[in-house]
Amino acid sequence: MLKKLKVVGGRLTDGEKPVRLFGMSTHGIAWYPEYICEEVLRALHDEWRTNCIRIAVYTDEFRGYCNGGDKEHMKDLVRKGVMLAEKLGMYVIVDWHVLSDSDPLKYADEAEEFFGDLSLCFADKTNVLYEICNEPNGSGTWEHITEYANRVIPVIRKNSPDAVVIVGTPNWSQDIHCALDRPLALDNVMYSLHFYAATHKHAIRHRLERCADAGLPVFINEFNLCEASGKGEIDHEESSAWFEMIDRLGLSCICWCLSNHGDTCGVFAKNCTKLSHWEDSDLKESGRIIRDQFRRFAEEENNK
Numbered sequence: 001m002l003k004k005l006k007v008v009g010g011r012l013t014d015g016e017k018p019v020r021l022f023g024m025s026t027h028g029i030a031w032y033p034e035y036i037c038e039e040v041l042r043a044l045h046d047e048w049r050t051n052c053i054r055i056a057v058y059t060d061e062f063r064g065y066c067n068g069g070d071k072e073h074m075k076d077l078v079r080k081g082v083m084l085a086e087k088l089g090m091y092v093i094v095d096w097h098v099l100s101d102s103d104p105l106k107y108a109d110e111a112e113e114f115f116g117d118l119s120l121c122f123a124d125k126t127n128v129l130y131e132i133c134n135e136p137n138g139s140g141t142w143e144h145i146t147e148y149a150n151r152v153i154p155v156i157r158k159n160s161p162d163a164v165v166i167v168g169t170p171n172w173s174q175d176i177h178c179a180l181d182r183p184l185a186l187d188n189v190m191y192s193l194h195f196y197a198a199t200h201k202h203a204i205r206h207r208l209e210r211c212a213d214a215g216l217p218v219f220i221n222e223f224n225l226c227e228a229s230g231k232g233e234i235d236h237e238e239s240s241a242w243f244e245m246i247d248r249l250g251l252s253c254i255c256w257c258l259s260n261h262g263d264t265c266g267v268f269a270k271n272c273t274k275l276s277h278w279e280d281s282d283l284k285e286s287g288r289i290i291r292d293q294f295r296r297f298a299e300e301e302n303n304k
């Protein structure tokens with residue numbers, strides 16, 4: 001069984017020493033359910049040497065959970081992912097993927113139902129982290145996020161008292177300084193920072209460093225090397241600067257995303273349908289760089 005995680009002094013730990021999680025995020029599981037299977041998870045664990053997968057449940061977009069989606073099917077996929085990950089020794093982030101709905105309060109009732117149900121089911125699991133709002137934006141201010149978090153986190157904690165919860169920050173999970181100024185009055189909480197290296201550069205890294213130095217627990221639960229649109233060219237120089245900082249600060253990071261769509265951020269080559277044993281030609285450039293980076297992280301962790 002994987003060790004229970006705990007946030008201590010701004011760091012994610014296994015109760016004794018710092019831990020870093022790294023791995024892939026699914027795309028929305030209503031779009032791409034095929035990646036929640038043993039073959040993929042095993043390949044990500046054994047071939048890419050990752051220790052975590054994030055499972056994205058869109059709330060509003062494309063038959064989202066709160067927009068006509070098949071709720072039971074989506075929860076079944078999350079349960080399947082958690083069971084498979086447990087078997088393989090991987091952590092899972094259950095991501096409530098707020099995006100075009102902007103303000104997490106919009107679907108707070110549905111979030112309570114979703115997290116209440118799943119946290120009860122995962123009460124005895126040590127490999128589950130809960131991400132309660134992907135990217136608040138617009139009217140999803142820190143004030144609203146705080147109100148939402150103070151509703152949803154107690155629902156999770158009632159069933160899984162020790163679970164680590166990751167909270168999205170305003171402005172598409174860029175404004176982590178809001179959490180530094182007014183943190184939640186709860187333990188075992190981390191705050192999301194997302195970056196797309198061709199868009200988010202020095203200014204956001206500077207903010208990250210300032211907040212991390214001040215002891216804020218930050219989790220990079222979404223990144224890619226291209227533009228924030230998920231498209232465009234990879235910025236190699238900025239990507240290296242980001243990886244250098246992630247390493248230096250010992251942060252966790254999760255890449256968007258497991259997809260064979262045409263966008264730069266989907267790590268698989270367009271229309272590649274393989275579910276394991278991906279050759280270089282089965283991957284986009286982003287996929288090759290990120291796979292290699294994950295292997296380096298794994299090497300570093302092993303050498304500790």
Ligand code: IDC
Pocket residue numbers: 061099134135172194196222228229230231256257261263265
């Ligand atoms: C994108 C997907 C794309 C989908 C779109 C839906 O790659 O296929 O049509 O969402 O709006 C984020 C979001 C993430 C985005 C991604 C790329 O969390 O859902 O995925 N991105 O735009 N934040 C910054 C970038």
